[in-house]
Amino acid sequence: MYSKRFEKETFKAEVRDNVKTLYRKTIDEATPQQIFQAVSYAVKEVIIDDWLASQKAYDEADAKTVYYMSMEFLMGRALGNNLINMTAYSEVKEALKEMNIDLNAIEDEEPDPALGNGGLGRLAACFLDSLSTLNYPAYGCGIRYRYGMFKQKIENGYQVEVPDNWLKEGNPFELRREEYAKEVRFGGNIRFEKDPETGKDIFIQENYESVLAIPYDMPIVGYGNHVVNTLRVWDAKAITDFQLDEFDRGNYHKAVEQENLAKLIVDVLYPNDNHYSGKELRLKQQYFFISASLQAMIAKYKKKHNDIRKLHEKVVIQMNDTHPTVAVPELMRLLIDEEGLNWEEAWEVMSKTCAYTNHTIMAEALEKWPIDLFSRLLPRIYQIVQEIDRRFLIQVREKYPGNEEKVKKMAILMDGQVRMANMAIISGFSVNGVAKLHTEILKNQELKDFYEMFPQKFNNKTNGITQRRFLAHGNPLLAGWITDRIGDGWLTDLSKIANLKPLVNDEQARREFMQIKHKNKVRLAEYIKKHNGIELDPRSIFDVQVKRLHEYKRQFLNILHIMYLYNQIKEHPEMSFYPRTFIFGAKAAAGYQRAKETIKLINSVADVVNNDRSINGKLKVVFIEDYRVSNAELLFAAADVSEQISTASKEASGTGNMKFMLNGAPTLGTMDGANVEIVQEVGEENAFIFGLSSQEVINYENQGGYNPLDIYFNDWELKRVIDQLMDGTYANGDHNMYKNLYNSLLNTQCTARPDMYFILKDFRPYAEAHKRVEEAYRDEQRWSKMAILNTACSGKFSSDRTIEEYVTDIWKLKKVYVPSGQPE
Numbered sequence: 072m073y074s075k076r077f078e079k080e081t082f083k084a085e086v087r088d089n090v091k092t093l094y095r096k097t098i099d100e101a102t103p104q105q106i107f108q109a110v111s112y113a114v115k116e117v118i119i120d121d122w123l124a125s126q127k128a129y130d131e132a133d134a135k136t137v138y139y140m141s142m143e144f145l146m147g148r149a150l151g152n153n154l155i156n157m158t159a160y161s162e163v164k165e166a167l168k169e170m171n172i173d174l175n176a177i178e179d180e181e182p183d184p185a186l187g188n189g190g191l192g193r194l195a196a197c198f199l200d201s202l203s204t205l206n207y208p209a210y211g212c213g214i215r216y217r218y219g220m221f222k223q224k225i226e227n228g229y230q231v232e233v234p235d236n237w238l239k240e241g242n243p244f245e246l247r248r249e250e251y252a253k254e255v256r257f258g259g260n261i262r263f264e265k266d267p268e269t270g271k272d273i274f275i276q277e278n279y280e281s282v283l284a285i286p287y288d289m290p291i292v293g294y295g296n297h298v299v300n301t302l303r304v305w306d307a308k309a310i311t312d313f314q315l316d317e318f319d320r321g322n323y324h325k326a327v328e329q330e331n332l333a334k335l336i337v338d339v340l341y342p343n344d345n346h347y348s349g350k351e352l353r354l355k356q357q358y359f360f361i362s363a364s365l366q367a368m369i370a371k372y373k374k375k376h377n378d379i380r381k382l383h384e385k386v387v388i389q390m391n392d393t394h395p396t397v398a399v400p401e402l403m404r405l406l407i408d409e410e411g412l413n414w415e416e417a418w419e420v421m422s423k424t425c426a427y428t429n430h431t432i433m434a435e436a437l438e439k440w441p442i443d444l445f446s447r448l449l450p451r452i453y454q455i456v457q458e459i460d461r462r463f464l465i466q467v468r469e470k471y472p473g474n475e476e477k478v479k480k481m482a483i484l485m486d487g488q489v490r491m492a493n494m495a496i497i498s499g500f501s502v503n504g505v506a507k508l509h510t511e512i513l514k515n516q517e518l519k520d521f522y523e524m525f526p527q528k529f530n531n532k533t534n535g536i537t538q539r540r541f542l543a544h545g546n547p548l549l550a551g552w553i554t555d556r557i558g559d560g561w562l563t564d565l566s567k568i569a570n571l572k573p574l575v576n577d578e579q580a581r582r583e584f585m586q587i588k589h590k591n592k593v594r595l596a597e598y599i600k601k602h603n604g605i606e607l608d609p610r611s612i613f614d615v616q617v618k619r620l621h622e623y624k625r626q627f628l629n630i631l632h633i634m635y636l637y638n639q640i641k642e643h644p645e646m647s648f649y650p651r652t653f654i655f656g657a658k659a660a661a662g663y664q665r666a667k668e669t670i671k672l673i674n675s676v677a678d679v680v681n682n683d684r685s686i687n688g689k690l691k692v693v694f695i696e697d698y699r700v701s702n703a704e705l706l707f708a709a710a711d712v713s714e715q716i717s718t719a720s721k722e723a724s725g726t727g728n729m730k731f732m733l734n735g736a737p738t739l740g741t742m743d744g745a746n747v748e749i750v751q752e753v754g755e756e757n758a759f760i761f762g763l764s765s766q767e768v769i770n771y772e773n774q775g776g777y778n779p780l781d782i783y784f785n786d787w788e789l790k791r792v793i794d795q796l797m798d799g800t801y802a803n804g805d806h807n808m809y810k811n812l813y814n815s816l817l818n819t820q821c822t823a824r825p826d827m828y829f830i831l832k833d834f835r836p837y838a839e840a841h842k843r844v845e846e847a848y849r850d851e852q853r854w855s856k857m858a859i860l861n862t863a864c865s866g867k868f869s870s871d872r873t874i875e876e877y878v879t880d881i882w883k884l885k886k887v888y889v890p891s892g893q894p895e
């Protein structure tokens with residue numbers, strides 16, 4: 072047993088006690104939310120013992136630690152996951168049942184901590200789970216946004232954004248650590264002096280504004296190993312009067328300003344996914360959490376070590392995209408201005424400490440800060456960036472004499488902008504892509520110049536997901552079945568799931584596997600009945616596309632194809648057609664017009680199709696409101712088909728694709744991102760692949776695109792679908808509702824390149840791939856084999872595998888074993 076505190080009677084007493092002390096109530100009087108809090112505090116008690124034990128073991132081992140720096144951590148709910156990882160889920164479920172409490176209902180009381188947009192933030196969360204499970208010392212560092220990703224409501228088919236006040240009821244799984252607060256300074260000017268004694272340059276920041284960063288620690292529990300790492304997210308508060316300079320005391324305006332700055336800085340997560348929007352506040356957020364995290368990191372190092380020149384032997388920083396890249400100049404500043412190193416010494420330490428992960432090659436996602444904004448907000452940091460750039464360009468000109476083109480392409484400072492990706496690549500010791508195809512495109516196209524200059528820095532780390540959340544927690548029926556069949560080793564070593572492979576020839580096993588899928592479809596159908604009021608047939612094919620709404624992900628292609636199928640069914644009612652349920656879930660960035668129009672289109676098509684009695688329920692379309700980690704778990708478990716249809720070359724990896732595969736849903740997709748590796752593992756005959764290759768897309772792009780009118784005028788069925796965007800079919804007669812979408816496909820007046828994402832080009836191959844899906848699904852034996860094989864071949868896609876690769880190639884960490892912190 073993980074802890075005696077989980078013994079039924081002990082645990083029940085603890086929950087009763089907590090309800091009493093927290094709310095002065097008995098269990099029968101407590102609300103579900105109050106019971107959630109009481110249960111969570113009981114669980115946290117256990118966690119804290121192991122948290123202390125982990126810290127002690129790390130201290131004794133003096134182990135190297137990774138600091139995973141990320142603007143986003145899309146954690147999902149903590150209670151259920153913590154219980155899974157403490158191997159106490161079923162014990163606690165039973166204990167609560169004896170008190171007439173349903174654990175699942177209690178879990179539903181927890182708000183999703185949605186401190187992330189999508190894939191990038193969820194990756195950070197999976198990595199933390201794996202780091203703890205694999206016994207590696209780690210900190211996640213980020214921001215404690217008061218408002219995380221907005222809640223999505225659908226009103227009259229349109230997305231409405233509602234603030235996500237996730238802390239309203241308090242977060243039982245966090246600890247405020249006031250004693251580790253750090254000051255962070257913005258703006259002002261830099262005065263330069265010579266130290267009269269040492270003759271060294273000193274830089275003094277004056278007339279700045281500052282805020283106090285206060286850390287909140289959240290425990291990250293490893294699976295069954297008593298390891299608890301820390302996710303440290305920073306809150307901001309104003310520096311109170313007595314901490315202001317002598318000069319500023321009693322300066323009321325200044326006090327109010329600092330109050331406002333502090334409130335604003337951590338107010339809200341920017342809801343853009345794969346899109347840069349140069350807002351000053353966003354840069355403030357970046358510097359705020361990076362400066363605080365690095366100050367804390369150095370302070371911790373100095374408690375045990377006195378030579379700051381060896382910092383890189385004990386810490387390594389992974390930058391999740393360019394968002395944390397101010398870590399480079401900030402670490403230089405701390406080493407030079409605060410620790411007294413000279414430039415060369417500081418560079419040596421910094422460049423051996425920082426590593427960068429690239430997540431996208433799309434131009435609109437690249438961070439480029441205007442120099443005037445950057446230098447005004449971070450004057451000392453800007454000086455350091457100038458010096459990094461100056462020294463780097465000397466190197467470039469040495470390697471490529473007279474080639475000013477190279478300088479233009481590779482400089483950090485160019486055309487009035489600070490190019491963060493260039494700084495990350497130049498300064499760190501590692502640059503990694505997130506899937507094989509993506510890394511090859513980086514090396515051979517997007518970052519070719521840098522690859523030629525620093526080939527040794529480039530490496531691939533194909534993303535992964537944690538099987539603890541996305542199978543053990545999200546799909547308990549399948550998890551239990553797998554454990555019955557092959558043991559529970561897969562929980563910490565997903566390569567073992569390959570032991571399911573022989574079962575494809577076992578008829579009984581195939582039947583059981585499909586029965587579980589059916590039960591999960593019934594569970595999802597109940598959720599949809601409750602939330603959408605739509606009745607589904609769980610025997611229909613559940614075809615699911617859930618991910619952020621983005622043009623490159625091509626939800627538009629999916630819905631156009633549904634419109635096409637609907638026309639077909641209406642015109643040929645006798646045609647044989649296997650009933651299909653198309654399920655979407657997606658949030659659009661608040662200012663992204665075409666994305667929002669796509670949501671409206673999906674909902675309008677759903678309205679028409681679902682209410683057309685004449686098609687006998689052959690086709691249903693569902694839009695899941697507020698797609699997030701908690702309902703994602705239900706969706707992956709219930710999916711028959713995984714839609715991964717991005718324009719080839721645009722999706723760096725994808726991780727949703729892996730979650731579907733793990734849960735036995737074959738991929739219907741393009742050869743993009745990690746789909747390529749999924750197909751490699753499962754075999755092309757167990758996936759449905761279609762469309763342009765990444766090289767074909769890149770070739771078209773290099774020749775300025777293609778002419779979609781050639782397709783439009785030669786495919787009358789497709790033309791009819793596109794015309795239906797403008798004829799009011801799905802808009803109650805309104806001819807303008809989808810004009811932005813229509814124009815994005817065809818109108819050269821409205822877009823530089825019509826159909827930038829090759830939707831018309833890929834339409835027929837996509838429709839044909841759907842035909843193959845239908846045919847395969849009709850053959851129950853064939854389908855059940857495919858489904859099991861997808862699960863059985865998903866071993867590579869555990870984030871445990873990804874983390875071991877980061878550890879071996881980049882971080883060089885050692886495992887630390889933690890004795891149970893539980894009292895005997």
Ligand SMILES: *Cc1c(COP(=O)(O)O)cnc(C)c1O
Nearest residue numbers: 189190618699700703725726727
């Ligand atoms: C996995 C996940 C994502 C990423 O999905 P992709 O299909 O890889 O874009 C986004 N949001 C949530 C809630 C997820 O769980």
